[in-house]
Amino acid sequence: MKPKQYDHKKIESTWQKKWNKAKLFKTETNTKKPKCFVLDMFPYPSGDGLHVGHPKGYIATDVYSRYKKMNGFNVLHPMGWDAFGLPAENYAIKNKIHPEVAVKKNIKRFKDQLQKIGFNYDWEREINTTDPAYYKWTQWVFLKLLEKGLAHESFEPINWCPSCQTGLANEDLDGDVCERCGSVVEKKPMRQWVLKITKYADRMLEDLDQLPWPDSIKELQRNWIGKSEGAEVDFKIKGRGDSIKIFTTRIDTIDGVTYLVLAPEHPLLKNNDLGIQNYSEVKKYIEEVKNKPEIERTAEKKEKTGVPLNGISVINPFNGDEVPLWVADYVLGHYGTGAVMAVPEHDERDREFATKFGLPIINRPLVNINETIKKVGGAKTIKYKLKDWVFSRQRYWGEPIPVAHCEKCGVVPVPEKDLPVMLPKVKSYAPTGTGESPLADIAKWVNTKCPKCKGPAKRETNTMPQWAGSCWYYLRYVDPKNKKEIVGKKAEKYFMPVDVYVGGAEHATRHLIYARFWHKFLYDIGVVSHIEPFTTLHSVGLILAEDGRKMSKRWGNVINPDDVVATYGADTLRIYEMFMGPFSQAIAWKSDNMIGGRRFLEKVWRLQFKIDKKIKADEKLESRLHETIKKVSEDIESFGFNTAISTMMIFVNELEGVEKIPQKVYESLLLLLSPFAPHMTDEIWHILGNKKFIYVSAWPKLDTTKIKKSEINLTLQVNGKVRDNVMVSAHITEDEAKKIAVENEIVKRNLEGKEIKKIIYVKGRLVNIVAI
């Protein structure tokens, strides 16, 4: 019989159909198996479809969850769509297609593309943040936040382009200039909803310590939250009864204060209540810096700017010194108290500023912190960089915020029973020109009855930011059909928390902070039973284009996985993406390298024709098999997929040199490979007469007693330099090893004329002779 060729097209479509027909990937219920919830950060279904970068993380979770399944876990591995947001809206404006229609189309395309790669997603649990049955609960969480006093209205600035007449995202800015039209962007205050995330700052910081996340991501979160302990101190304004409250982390330097600085946003500067002599100059300065981006304002090496408040001075409560007051943009209005005491001797920025404006720099000794606070009547305080979360957008394509504004009753929440507040269909989602949401133009929708007094009221026209839907989606997968509560409590208890969460490092702060905040809130109101949503976390490194840039339509360097699957097969794509380098590292795509993965699979394919059912593995082969099982298992567990694959490659290369391969050994190899190349391995698995899908077969059992090393390589060094390598018994004693080293010819030659000072022995590795 002529050996069959490896025909990936036929094999992959055959097995995908069989898996679907058998509902192989349906999450088990009513089982006593331990659970394993493996989750991908769900994608935003853009109009461009998937590029080869998207599946990298999904392949990893697929490999991991298949591995867990084969190890006896009940796996929950779902997928969904984060489909609200600005790009869909902009696309809609440009192409005159309703976002809902565009999103539907895009999701279909994404799903088709994903299914070709052979993922084990349980599609019965698919979710979509724009589905009213879903966003009903996003709105419900908002109502709870409002009820608990964690949501309030506030005037917060947006980036306003006066010529485009629209609000802009930071991404659409080039410094302080509108990317589209080149006008200077203004900060325009808008009525917004704000969530009091700062209330959770301390808990989010503390609970971070216990999380087994990568340290780098924890550090990013710590810095984002930015806790600093310091003190607030009042400086009396000379000749007046009131004072200026400053915040400092260096109260011990208070003796060296030579001036005070107010942020341009400081309330005392709004009007000239202080009687500043040069108020018009001050006002002009505030106008100038109003629109400067913060990064620019606080950058250490930027030229410092500021204006003195002529005629105003303050008294240092520690030593009675009279020091001048300034306004400068290197102090931020929203951090601390918006006012700082400047100690040029100890602070780099203060020194730059003092040097530039000829302010004195004095060197005074540090003072005792506690005594000083007592003496000046200050108070120890803790400040966070973390700001409350501006939770509204003046856009169409987002969840409507479920409140009404009544002339009599004020802000009235929409009753729970009336959720969801549906996003109305509109003719135009183009900006209104006032900065308000396009929803504001739909009188029919806006005008409503007050839920409380039944009088006339207006609906809130702000919508939620895209982050909202992704703050709790992992809970919805647990029981997506449940309509009564946010999640089925029983199911939530069973599947939560997420065991392994995988996504881009760019989400290290915002998404992961926001989601942790919501989760902790839901815990507080008794909706979830764990304090943290994600137990372990792995970051996916980007796949860059061959030219080293990000893949983007703009550069014309996008590679579509469909093409790769057609040419090489899904299994090869999977192997390639897992083998290309360390999982968390950004690596450029290289089409040439694809062939390596394909060759490896073909080698495995051809080995099936060398199987001998009758023979058994000898001790050496058995040992090598178990070494391979051990390494591959450990590597999958720790997301070291590249080395897992190279380990299998080495083993396969060894099997190529064997005349006849015992069937059991080959079958073990197939099982190890199956999470990476599920189609091909299932095909061979069945050719060999197995009846069950390989997905539901047991992972090879590791027996470490089978791993036997009779000989080891002993490295001989003289003064740290390798001189020879010898094969010795694995059970060699230290004295024997040292004797071999000293008597070795090459070593002897290198020792000529030298005296041995010391011999270092590293068990099972090397002998180093130190000689002078």
Added chain:
RNA sequence: GCCGCGGUGGCGGAAUUGGUAGACGCAAUAGACUCAAAAUCUAUCGAUCGCAAGGUCAUGAGAGUUCGAUUCUCUCCCGCGGCACCA
């Protein structure tokens, strides 16, 4: 600017976490098979000196600790990610 991550052959990377630097893969070169090509197989493959045996240098640069440093410490250079309305 601040915070985080990284820098190893022609290329992607490996290195049991202080113990043989370059596993595995790609590319390349030579050969076998073939009418030929593809595929496959075999060999070579960091630089340098040498006919060879063998030696020297080498993990972004420089210093330090150590018997021994890709790994730890310090200084510097370069690249990437984030900096709150991109998702």
